[in-house]
Amino acid sequence: MVSESAPSRQRILLVTGMLGAGKSTALRELEDLGWESIDNFPIRLLDRLLGGDTSGHPLAIGFDCRTRGFVPAEVIEEVKALSGRDDLEITTLFLDCAGHELTRRFDETRRRHFLARDLPVPAGIKAERELLAPMRRWADVLIDTTDFTTNDLKQRIRDQFGQTSPREMTVTVSSFGFSRGMPPATDLVFDMRFLDNPHWQPGLKELTGLDAPVAEYIASNPVFESSFARMRDLLLELLPQYAAQGKSYVNIAFGCTGGRHRSVFTAELMAQALREGGFSPTVLHRNLGSRAAELVEGSKAP
Structure with missing residues (x-):
């Protein structure tokens, strides 16, 4: 009797976390490693995105608190439902960073925090941390970039996810x-x-x-x-x-x-x-x- 091999499962990596913690850097490095990547994706459309053919390269999807209608509890429930599919292997990566370092990064780049409005940057960081707390607790992989340089984060991404799609120099x-x-x-x-x-x-x-x-x-x-x-x-x-x-x-x-x-x-x-x-x-x-x-x-x- 010849046994049929199990169908391959497409790897899906959900990349989220605190603004300024390195999401864009992580997605670019994943792209270099052979992942297809989508940044600032309307996460409410995740089910629709994965509803068709899921064969092919691993897919990294970035989203954060700026996503319209972003409700962590609803995202978690949707991902739980999708994780039951035999053709998907879904992992969630959460990028965190200490508040003082995030404040320094925002000051250095002169960017406004999305949730700060007319308040100081630390107020926006505090509100964001409270909003994302359920996602942080639920994530499969947590990377704290407080003491990381850009190269440190790239190296961690390569170590964690590079074996999926080895890149030849x-x-x-x-x-x-x-x-x-x-x-x-x-x-x-x-x-x-x-x-x-x-x-x-x-x-x-x-x-x-x-x-x-x-x-x-x-x-x-x-x-x-x-x-x-x-x-x-x-x-x-x-x-x-x-x-x-x-x-x-x-x-x-x-x-x-x-x-x-x-x-x-x-x-x-x-x-x-x-x-x-x-x-x-x-x-x-x-x-x-x-x-x-x-x-x-x-x-x-x-």
């Missing part, structure tokens, strides 16, 4: 020529001009770092192997740390004088080393198609 390895300008938005730059320049070797000028004769010439340099090994080991140590910090993109660039020989060969070799280390880098050669020119390469000295 995008790694780009590129080559370029210093004489043609530095590339923009590069995280790590390695200058390969300490190696002898193949441009000045007979028969190598018109070739590039993708050609075997150039590769053999560069690799034969006595310092290349040990220098490359140090760069490789450094990158294999740093990239997991960047990923742990939630960095979405890491751009690694190798430069030489004209961007056609040393940088191209090293970038290709490093990309292969990173693949062997478990990464999937994209390789770009900015100046590979540029014309070989003495004016660009400068003097015979590297």
Whole structure:
């Protein structure tokens, strides 16, 4: 007898809490983790939103005291009813923060508290805390952001919800020529001009770092192997740390004088080393198609 596998359940995360506690930051981070997100959603329409096809990406829904007709007791009852469905897995996240810190954040951004009206910010925070008390008690997950930086909150969201939709960091390895300008938005730059320049070797000028004769010439340099090994080991140590910090993109660039020989060969070799280390880098050669020119390469000295 062949047993049928149970239908998959769509994950629904309701994100609420105190104004200024970090709801927008949490929703943006969830979006980066692969969740679909809706902010400031009229929570009274939740049943209608989830009434159709619920297959697909996990969904994060943000709402707070500004929602029209927001009554915590009614929201809780509606979510309880929806939680009985076999196709949904609903979790509620409540973001809290101490009053003094919320006051500081409102003062810093010069925003008015929605419930303060013509009263001081602390009065609005007090009214909001009383309104949201049932939601706070009922929430499945509580995160207090009083002592959090923005990065701290992002890290907590990744730790708590990232395993649902793991995000792969995008790694780009590129080559370029210093004489043609530095590339923009590069995280790590390695200058390969300490190696002898193949441009000045007979028969190598018109070739590039993708050609075997150039590769053999560069690799034969006595310092290349040990220098490359140090760069490789450094990158294999740093990239997991960047990923742990939630960095979405890491751009690694190798430069030489004209961007056609040393940088191209090293970038290709490093990309292969990173693949062997478990990464999937994209390789770009900015100046590979540029014309070989003495004016660009400068003097015979590297």
